[in-house]
Amino acid sequence: MGPAPTPPVNDVVTADAHYRALVCELCAQLYTSGAATGTGGGMCILEGGRLYVAPSGVPKERIASADVFVVSPAGYEVIVPPATASLSLSACLPLFSLAIERRGAGAVVHSHSVAAVMAGMTAVRPVGEADGGIRGGVTEVFEISHLEMLKGLFWGGRDAAAAGRLSDAGGDGAGGRTGRIGYEDTLVIPVIRNTPFERELVSGMAAAMDAYPDAPAVMVKRHGVYGANECLEFLFDLATRMRGVGMALVGGDQ
DSSP states (O other), X not given: OOOOOXXXXXXXXXXXXXXHHHHHHHHHHHXXXXXXXXXXXXXXXXXXXXXXXXXXXXXXXXXXXXXXEEEOTTTTOEEEOXXXXXXXXXXXXXXXXXXXXXXXXXXXXXXXXXXXXHHHXXXXXEXXXXXXXXXXXXXXXXXXXXXXXXXXXXXXXXXXXXHHHHHHTTOOGGGOOOSBOOTTSEEEEEEEXXXXXXXXXXXXXXXXXXXXXXXSOEEETTTEEESOOHHHHHHHHHHHHHHHTTOOSSOXXX
C-alpha cells in the first residue's frame, strides 16, 4: 500500500491526521521488514514545522494514529499529545533532531535490524592513518564500494529537498557533499559505541556526524543504525555475506 496523498498544506488538522497515519504505516513496514522488532527502533517525520514522532514502548506493528506525538522541533514541546496519556515520547528524539539540524533530514529512521547489527560487528574496519587519524572519537567505520545499490543513497543523506532545508535554516550540514553516491564511490559510515541509554548517544553521534559529513547514517555498535533506509539495509546484509566468503568490501575486482 502506497502513502496517502499529501494533504493541503494550509489545513493543519488534515496534515496532522495524514502524517500521523503515515508514521503508523511506515512503522508497520519497519516491523514487517525486520528493521524494528518489538518496541525497538523508531522514526519521525518533519513537515510544516511539526515533528510527527512514534511513541516509545509500543510495538511498531500496533501503533495507531492516535498514539503518534506531534511535537515542535524547537524544544520538543508537545503540540498534539497522543490519546493515551501514559505514552511517552521516543527516547530517540534528540538523535532524530541531530539528523534534522545537521543533515536537513525530512524523516529519520532508526533500525535495529539483524543486518545493521551484524554489519556493525563483523563488516567494519579500524580507523587508521590513511583516514587522517581518529576524528570525532570514531575508531571504526563501515566501508563499501562498487555496488549498484549505492546509487540509491545521497552524500550525507542530503537530497535536493534536504539541501534546501539546510539553506533555509542558514546551515550547510558541516560542509559535506550533496547529490547521489555513485557506483564507483566508496561509502564510509562511522560506527560509534553503544551506551546503556539512548540519550547518552547524543554527544558521540553529534561528533561522528561532524567528523564524517558525507556519511548518510551513523551506526551504533551492537545496537543498529540511525539514518536507515532500504538501500543501506541491503548493503549491510550483503556486506556480512561478502565478509563470510572472504570477499573484500572495497574495490570491484571480485
